[in-house]
Amino acid sequence: MSEIKRPNESLIVNTDQVMINDLNNYNTLFGGVLMKKLDNNATLSARRHSRVKECVTASTDSIDFLYPITQSDSVCVESFVSYTGSKSMEIFCKVIAEDMISGERRMAATAFLTFVALDEDKKPIKVPEISPETEEEKFLYESGKERAETRRIRRKHSKELTKMIQLEKPWEKGDVDYDDYVSGIK
Template sequence: MSEQQARFCRESLVVKTSRVFPMDTNNHDTLFGGKLMSYIDDVASISAARHGRFETVTASTDSVDFLRPIGQQHSVCLESYVTWAGTSSMEVFVKVISEELRTGKRELAATAFLTFVALDDDGKPVRVPRVVPETEEEFMLHASGEERAIERKARKKRSQSLAKKIGIQKPWE
C-alpha cells in the first residue's frame, strides 16, 4: 500500500455488541465504567489497525463521555472508525448505543475519542493514510479533527509539565 493512499472511514468500521451481565455491573446495577472503557479501547484499536494495516498503540484516550447509564437486561453496541489522521497518528471515534432488549429502545449512551499511533516493524512511528469521509456524521467529525488534535497536543504538554513537577514518590518515604 502506498503511504499516501487514502482510506474511507467505513474501511475502519468496527461494530461490537455485548449483553450486560450482572458480573459486568457496579453497585448501581449499571454497566461498570471500566468495563465499557475496556470495550471502547478494544474496538478503537481494531479500527486504527484496519485504517493503516500497521501495528498500533493507544496514545491517549482523549475523552469518554458517559451520557446515560446502561442497565442490566440491556445490550451495549459499540461502533468505531477512524475520523482523522495526522502523520502517524489516527483519531478514532466510538459511539456506544444501549438497547433495552425487552422493548427494543435504543439510546446513545456514551461517546469517546481516542488517539492511536501506527508503528513499523521496528516500533517506530510510520505514516498513515489520510481519511476520506462520506456520511454527514463522518464529515462533521473529520472537519473538527484537526482542532481536537491541537487540543490533544496542548493537553499532552500540560501533562508532561505536571509529570516533571510531581515526579514519582515512594509510598514508604
C-alpha cells in the same frame, strides 16, 4: 502519492450483552468495562485503517457517559477513524444501548481515542488520510483538527507536569511518619 481511505473502511461494530459481573453497585455497567470495550474496538479500527500488526493507544481524550447501561441492555460499540495526522489516527467511538425487552435504543456514550501505527521496529509510521462521506463523518473530520491541537496542548502540559511530580512514596520522604500516614493523622 499517499493513500486515502473512507472512514467506513475502518468501521468495527461489536455487540455484547451485559452480564451481572459487569455491573457496579448501582446495577449499571462499570465504566471500566465499557472503557475496555472501547479500547478493543478502537484498536481494531486503527489496525484496519493502517493495516499493520501493532497500533498503540496514544491517548483517550474523553469518554462521555450519556446514559446508564443496565443488565437488560445490549451494548453496541461502533468505531471508525474520524481524523488522521501524519502518524496518528483519531478513532471515534459511539456506544448504543438497546433495551432487549422494549427495543428502545439510546446513545449511551461517545469517546475519542488516538492511536499510532508501529512498524516492525516499534517506530511510528505514516498512516493513510481519510476522505469523509456521510454528514456524521464530515462533522467529525472538520472538528478533528481542533481536537488534535487540544491533544497537543494537553500532552505538552502533561510532560511539563511530570517534571514537577515527585516519585517518592509519601512514607519515603522522611518528613512523614509512616504510622501517622497510614492512620490518617497527617
